[in-house]
Amino acid sequence: MMELFLKILVAVPTTLLVTLASFALGAVIALPLVAARRSRFMLVRGVGKAIIDVLRGVPPIVFIFVIFFGIGADLIRWEPLPAAILGLGLISAGHLSEIYRGGLMSVHAGQYEASAALGLTGTATFAQVIGPQAFRVAIPGMVTWLISLLKDSSIVSTIGVVEIMFVANQSARSSADGLMPFVIAGAVYIALGTPLAVLSRWLEKKLSFGRSA
Amino acid sequence: MNDRSNQPETVLHVGDVRKVYGNHVALDGVSLDVARGEVVAIIGPSGSGKSTLLRSINQLEVPDSGTLRVLGENIDFSSRVSASQLLGLRRKVGMVFQSFNLFPHMSVLRNVSFPQERVLGRSRAEADSVSRDLLERVGLAAKADSYPQKCSGGQQQRVAIARALALEPEIMLFDEPTSALDPELGLEVLAVMRQLANAGMTMIVVTHEIHFAAEVADRLIVMADGRILESGVPQQVLESPQTERTKKFLSAITDR
Numbered sequence: 001m002m003e004l005f006l007k008i009l010v011a012v013p014t015t016l017l018v019t020l021a022s023f024a025l026g027a028v029i030a031l032p033l034v035a036a037r038r039s040r041f042m043l044v045r046g047v048g049k050a051i052i053d054v055l056r057g058v059p060p061i062v063f064i065f066v067i068f069f070g071i072g073a074d075l076i077r078w079e080p081l082p083a084a085i086l087g088l089g090l091i092s093a094g095h096l097s098e099i100y101r102g103g104l105m106s107v108h109a110g111q112y113e114a115s116a117a118l119g120l121t122g123t124a125t126f127a128q129v130i131g132p133q134a135f136r137v138a139i140p141g142m143v144t145w146l147i148s149l150l151k152d153s154s155i156v157s158t159i160g161v162v163e164i165m166f167v168a169n170q171s172a173r174s175s176a177d178g179l180m181p182f183v184i185a186g187a188v189y190i191a192l193g194t195p196l197a198v199l200s201r202w203l204e205k206k207l208s209f210g211r212s213a
Numbered sequence: 214m215n216d217r218s219n220q221p222e223t224v225l226h227v228g229d230v231r232k233v234y235g236n237h238v239a240l241d242g243v244s245l246d247v248a249r250g251e252v253v254a255i256i257g258p259s260g261s262g263k264s265t266l267l268r269s270i271n272q273l274e275v276p277d278s279g280t281l282r283v284l285g286e287n288i289d290f291s292s293r294v295s296a297s298q299l300l301g302l303r304r305k306v307g308m309v310f311q312s313f314n315l316f317p318h319m320s321v322l323r324n325v326s327f328p329q330e331r332v333l334g335r336s337r338a339e340a341d342s343v344s345r346d347l348l349e350r351v352g353l354a355a356k357a358d359s360y361p362q363k364c365s366g367g368q369q370q371r372v373a374i375a376r377a378l379a380l381e382p383e384i385m386l387f388d389e390p391t392s393a394l395d396p397e398l399g400l401e402v403l404a405v406m407r408q409l410a411n412a413g414m415t416m417i418v419v420t421h422e423i424h425f426a427a428e429v430a431d432r433l434i435v436m437a438d439g440r441i442l443e444s445g446v447p448q449q450v451l452e453s454p455q456t457e458r459t460k461k462f463l464s465a466i467t468d469r
Contacts, residue, residue: 108314110313111314113273113310113314114308116273117273117306117308117377118303118377118380119304119328119380120328124331128327128331133317133318136318209318
């Protein structure tokens with residue numbers, strides 16, 4: 001029992017690495033996607049929308065398989081870990097870009113007008129006026145995505161990344177512990193996810209700018 | 214410079230400005246000259262084009278044709294306005310909105326200081342000192358560290374005025390500055406505007422506050438259907454309007 005728990009615990013850093021690295025990758029790739037989605041050129045908007053639809057529409061496991069077995073076998077050889085991070089990162093980009101877009105849409109048009117009337121440049125307007133307000137609105141969605149990514153990172157066990165689910169599965173097959181490995185794995189996921197929810201609420205409160213909500 | 218003639222310097226010239234949205238003519242060839250220190254009030258029914266005219270002056274709306282001259286900055290709307298021209302223009306013109314549009318994620322002090330740092334390149338200490346003086350002038354020194362949400366509408370609007378003044382504009386535009394406010398809160402905003410007018414600021418005020426317009430404005434302009442119907446000394450326009458349209462509108466806002 002203790003041994004089983006320790007075995008699973010050893011896999012925690014890999015789960016965290018996959019989760020955080022793909023989230024970070026997605027958070028960056030989501031920026032050009034949301035920019036494309038909000039472009040004033042119809043063609044660019046269309047392309048952005050199509051990419052986002054594909055990234056969000058394909059089941060993660062299919063995506064991961066295509067990247068690892070498809071591209072991995074034919075074009076470049078790579079390890080399961082980078083393939084997993086790239087796959088989940090791209091899926092994250094699709095979701096996060098829509099979360100960003102929601103945040104941007106929540107900013108009142110008057111904020112752009114006031115910035116323009118004051119003579120602020122586009123960069124200053126985005127970096128210091130629009131961005132911070134959009135970010136605050138985007139936080140709950142971003143953290144929700146991070147928590148589901150933490151859980152869904154378990155699918156990368158299917159391509160051989162040795163993370164929590166991989167170890168649990170292996171233990172279950174090679175011993176008589178029955179469901180126990182999965183119960184422990186579940187408990188570990190909850191233990192990892194809860195602080196994130198707390199962090200989200202703290203961040204929201206910190207960025208409430210005197211609003212009571 | 215040492216102009217001692219009866220003709221004060223024209224700081225704003227709007228020439229034959231047109232703006233069409235779809236099949237609605239918002240501005241149907243409007244021309245306007247404003248002299249330094251002049252206070253011009255614009256009234257008119259909604260959809261008359263008065264806000265569009267005001268917003269054309271700092272290019273929040275881009276008219277289809279016409280010309281604009283703001284203190285030597287010449288703009289012809291038939292050709293594309295360059296980004297540097299736009300910034301040059303906006304540095305000379307301050308604007309106050311109906312909905313205040315303060316930055317909700319910044320304290321009152323930051324709201325007034327941040328644009329100075331970005332637009333005028335002032336240091337934070339310099340900017341803060343200017344901001345505190347201005348907040349004092351609009352009666353809000355005590356609110357410097359509050360967030361806009363913790364201020365009443367009237368207080369927010371006075372902060373917005375301070376924020377615009379901090380950039381040392383030559384002309385101030387007011388787009389229905391009291392329309393979103395309770396009458397009592399509107400009064401404190403009007404008091405600040407009156408003080409500003411007395412200090413010699415050139416002001417263009419789109420408003421429904423007919424008493425304020427009559428008392429403070431040097432000139433009252435009545436607009437309807439994208440055109441200027443009347444323009445003159447407020448008392449004269451209010452007491453002997455020249456057109457039926459003006460009579461009808463004036464009775465609607467005064468006889469209630």
